Amino acid sequence: MTMRDVARHAGVSPKTVSNVLSGYPYIRESTRLRVLASVDALGYQLNLSARNLKSGRTGIIGLAVPGLRIAYFAELADAVIQAADRHGLTVMIEQTGAVRERELAALARPRGHLVDGLLFSPLGLGHTDAEQLRISTPMVLLGERIFHGPVDHVMIDNIQGTRSAAQHLLELGRRRIAVIGTHPGELVGTAAIRHGAFADALEEAGVQPFPELAMPADPWHRANGAEAMEQLLASGRKFDAVLGLNDTLALGAIRVLTKHGIRIPDDVAVAGFDDIDEARFSSPTLTTVDPGREQIAATAVDLLVARMNGDDSEHHEIISPFELHRRESTLG
Known part of the structure; x- marks a missing residue:
């Protein structure tokens, strides 16, 4: 053939x-x-090298992510490729668009002849889809805590990471904090988790969140962050800080604030989440939560390789440590 x-x-x-x-x-x-x-x-069958033919493996692992237009996933893919290379593996990338049907299709398609294992970052699937994760190909989940088995799961610490950003803004004396990137009605997912953690941090500090300062934006691209900020400014609502639920939203908001002559951080402090590469080179540089992307990639690849090699021990749920990088957008 x-x-x-x-x-x-x-x-x-x-x-x-x-x-x-x-x-x-x-x-x-x-x-x-x-x-x-x-x-x-x-x-x-792919035309494999003699080594792979002998082992019965392709030497390829899959990485299914929502989309590479979101900078976090593009940089995660780069980190996964580097981690896989240390194991002598090649990475085949698939974009699902965060659409449930496409994520289910990625799981349902026979893969054994294409890849030896799969790293899978779902955004469209929910708790009721947990049984769909029982596939014959070794797999490690990346992303939110929406499943508890039956596979290994390496997660971002969305709750504590977001709380640290909110607490930083509060420590600076900011009290009317806008949030960009909410998904009204969402119960499970990054937006719901981060927005909920933000609200909890404010309430624990005795500060009442302002629902009118929660600005929806979907998908989480720069243009949507900019549009949400334009709408917020047009509404006339007062705010002294902005938390973008990811960095690209925050960077879009910064562009609009600067265009309108609003000083950052003097008038409005801005923070984000993900610590994408651009955050260190924007003007001003962006205060953001570093979720430990390289460690997530390395841990996930190591777990996947172990499963590919026959490890049948209990499945792991690992939360990667985060770090808040305080930069010019909040400190000047």
């Missing part, structure tokens, strides 16, 4: 088949699914 056979079966070119199997990101989803279906139907 050759790549040309797969191409003929799927109705695409051999180059398209090669791109799909190499994890090339700019492939139409319907085309990619058709190629993978043909690969499975024909039993096509």
Whole structure:
């Protein structure tokens, strides 16, 4: 069975088949699914090295993330690639768009002939989908605490990390703190967890959160942060600080505040979450929570490799340590 056979079966070119199997990101989803279906139907095997043929492995692990336009996931992918390289592994990346159906499809597709293991960061799945995680391919979850088994899970400390950012703003004397990036009605997910942790931190400090200062934004891109800030300024509501539920939202807000002549941090202090690379080079530099991205990647890859090598011990839930980086957007 050759790549040309797969191409003929799927109705695409051999180059398209090669791109799909190499994890090339700019492939139409319907085309990619058709190629993978043909690969499975024909039993096509990648042209592996002699070492991998002998071991029965591909030497490839999968990484399924919501999307690489979100800087955190792009930098996480880079960290995973570096961690995998230390094990002699290649990473094939898949974008799910944080859509539940696409996340379920990523789990349901036969993968054994493509990857030896899967790192999976779901945003669309919920508690009721836990049983869907029982797949034959070794897998480690990344992200929120929305499942308790049946697989290993490496998590961001969203609660304590967000609380530390809120407490920092409170220590600076800020009391009317706006939040950008809320998802009204969301019960499980990053926005719900971080917004809830923010509100709890304020209430424990004896400060009442202002619901009118909670600004929805979805997806968490710069443009949405900027738009939310424009809406907040247009409303005339008073605020002296902003917490972006991720860095890109905070950076979008900073752009709009600066455009309107609002001084940062003199008039409004701004903090974010994720410590993306841009946070250290923005103007002003951004105070943010570093969730330990490199450690998350390294821990997750190590766990996955152990499972691929037959480790059948109890599953682990590991929360990565965080650090709050205080920079110019709050300290001047």
